[in-house]
Amino acid sequence: MTRPFSAVLTSALLMATPAFSFDINNMNRAETEAFGAEVRAYLMENPQVIMDAVNTLEERQAAAQAQSDVDMVAVNAKDIFEDPTSWVGGNLDGDITLVEFTDYRCGYCRKAVADVEKLIKTDGNIRFIIKEFPILGEASVASSRFAIAVRILHGDDAYKNAHDALIAHKGGVGDASLTKIARKLDLEAAPLLEKMNSDEVTQVIADNHALAQRLQISGTPTFVLEDRMLRGYVPFDGMQQLVAEARKD
Known part of the structure; x- marks a missing residue:
């Protein structure tokens, strides 16, 4: 199943910032709101991050489709x-x-x-x-x-x-x-x-x-x-x- 973009983005941000050691799935409401505000502020300052993520996703999907086509042609x-x-x-x-x-x-x-x-x-x-x-x-x-x-x-x-x-x-x-x-x-x-x-x-x-x-x-x-x-x-x-x-x- 494809992960929601928000989840993918969150994972990417956490991996990019090792200082975050908390479990995002167990944050309370205040922590969630604070984290969301930080993410939004970062994206507003660095909008190209979104385009880079979208471009990478499209490239991977295109490559997967191309390989799928090769496999289907071979079988048929x-x-x-x-x-x-x-x-x-x-x-x-x-x-x-x-x-x-x-x-x-x-x-x-x-x-x-x-x-x-x-x-x-x-x-x-x-x-x-x-x-x-x-x-x-x-x-x-x-x-x-x-x-x-x-x-x-x-x-x-x-x-x-x-x-x-x-x-x-x-x-x-x-x-x-x-x-x-x-x-x-x-x-x-x-x-x-x-x-x-x-x-x-x-x-x-x-x-x-x-x-x-x-x-x-x-x-x-x-x-x-x-x-x-x-x-x-x-x-x-x-x-x-x-x-x-x-x-x-």
Whole structure:
């Protein structure tokens, strides 16, 4: 259980001032009030102590989260990096693998598309995996179902075209709009509309949601870069720097 900040602060102050030899838990009311006044006076004169404590706490929490992410990725590595139901592009023999959990109705996922494509193109040595992770309602689910159906029936190239069309689509999502997208991609709509509601497609989405739960992913976009998790949108320059750091590890 996390200790209250006041308790942490009190402990720190006592350790910093060995002259205090009394038991703080057994002070009477007057002693408690006096001690509280001394602590308050000290903090008013040295407010940076509070910021230093907060910064240290945040650094420790970030380090703990990073290690937890590394552990979760290691445990789930096969499902993250070797899942046969997920589209794989970029350099298939790349020395770095980047995985994206995405939702077609997510504004930041749409924003990330150009940055990710630029990263993959300019780097030339990144293997890129897309995980269908619809979490923003029925339109998201229908879009993912359609994309997965396209891959099952027509392969990886057709899937990428469908993915790009869906991520750019701004209207409603239903049989009519999906039929229109299929026609633009020179695909027959009827078999896709039937396949998208199949148990096979449902299982892919269910497996991705189960994997996301194990990885404590609750939002999109979320990226897995080797053994590191990036929760949220990362601009091109930031992603490029993270890839460089991953190569050094």
